[in-house]
Amino acid sequence: MADRKNPAPSAVPIHDILAHRWSPRAFDSRPVEPDKLRTLFEAARWSASSYNAQPWYYIVATRDDPENFKRVLDSFVEFNQSWAKNAPVVALSVAGLKFTHNGEPNRHAFHDVGQASANLALQAAALGLQVHQMAGILPDKAREIFGIPENFEAVAGIALGYPGDPASLSDQLRARELGKRERKPISSFVFTGKWGNAAPAVAEK
Numbered sequence: 001m002a003d004r005k006n007p008a009p010s011a012v013p014i015h016d017i018l019a020h021r022w023s024p025r026a027f028d029s030r031p032v033e034p035d036k037l038r039t040l041f042e043a044a045r046w047s048a049s050s051y052n053a054q055p056w057y058y059i060v061a062t063r064d065d066p067e068n069f070k071r072v073l074d075s076f077v078e079f080n081q082s083w084a085k086n087a088p089v090v091a092l093s094v095a096g097l098k099f100t101h102n103g104e105p106n107r108h109a110f111h112d113v114g115q116a117s118a119n120l121a122l123q124a125a126a127l128g129l130q131v132h133q134m135a136g137i138l139p140d141k142a143r144e145i146f147g148i149p150e151n152f153e154a155v156a157g158i159a160l161g162y163p164g165d166p167a168s169l170s171d172q173l174r175a176r177e178l179g180k181r182e183r184k185p186i187s188s189f190v191f192t193g194k195w196g197n198a199a200p201a202v203a204e205k
């Protein structure tokens with residue numbers, strides 16, 4: 001099941017790695033090799049960021065460290081815990097909300113954390129792993145559990161590993177796992193001249 005694929009039915013061809021990144025809820029029990037896990041965070045490390053502030057932080061736990069694994073899981077909402085508990089690695093991304101060079105608010109902190117996590121997810125796909133990010137976390141609980149300081153904020157949960165057998169999921173989750181992957185059209189979000197004017201150069205032909 002580790003090689004289960006779910007490629008994006010893109011309107012025009014996109015890079016293989018982009019097409020093959022997706023967010024599974026069924027994970028194989030196979031652990032993630034430590035070298036590969038390190039490579040994922042190295043990919044995050046080389047993300048671009050406003051003022052090169054690198055406002056991304058991660059709290060990570062593997063299943064062979066049950067105490068810390070549970071601490072990360074406890075900072076997810078129940079629905080996400082129900083499937084993420086079977087992933088071999090769970091994590092939380094955290095944003096540093098102020099620039100270290102001048103103490104001013106960093107308006108792009110969440111943006112840059114998201115971008116670092118996108119790098120991580122694409123590196124994962126390149127290694128045959130997949131990442132599932134989650135907005136469904138409990139930021140206040142995460143602050144309490146991990147002692148996240150003021151001016152830092154939990155952004156998203158992450159479950160990662162090799163994709164598993166959809167048969168391991170509940171009927172409802174299996175239906176979502178095997179459902180059609182969908183996106184809105186380019187013309188609905190790329191504009192020219194005025195808000196809402198689809199850009200003909202990139203819109204669907």
Ligand SMILES: Cc1cc2nc3c(=O)[nH]c(=O)nc-3n(C[C@H](O)[C@H](O)[C@H](O)COP(=O)(O)O)c2cc1C
Nearest residue numbers: 021022023024025080132133134135136137156181
């Ligand atoms: C920031 C973010 C938050 C998300 N939150 C959740 C979540 O709480 N629970 C969940 O099951 N999926 C969550 N997802 C996964 C999305 O539902 C998924 O990315 C989307 O349906 C597109 O599917 P794909 O990633 O397989 O292309 C989240 C994804 C992102 C990027």
